[in-house]
Amino acid sequence: MSLRSVLARARYYVREFTGEAAYDRHVAHARSHDPQARVPTRRAFERARTDAREADPREGFRCC
Structure with a gap:
C-alpha cells in the first residue's frame, strides 16, 4: 500500500x-x-444540524 x-x-x-x-x-x-x-x-447547514441536535431530548443537556 502506498503512502498516498x-x-x-x-x-x-x-x-x-x-x-x-x-x-x-x-x-x-x-x-x-x-x-x-x-x-x-455550509454555515447554514451546520447551524441547522446543530439546532436539530440540541432540540433532540435524547441528546441530553449540553453546556458547551
Whole structure:
C-alpha cells in the first residue's frame, strides 16, 4: 500500500469521524433529486444540524 493511499484513507476516516463529509453528502443528495434546488451554505447547514441536535431530548443537556 502506498503512502498516498494510506493518507487518502486516513483523510476519509477523519472527515467521517468529524462530520465534515455530511455537508458533501447533503449537497450530492439534493443535486441528485433536484438539480435546480437551492442548497444551503455550509454555515447554514451546520447551524441547522446543530439546532436539530440540541432540540433532540435524547441528546441530553449540553453546556458547551
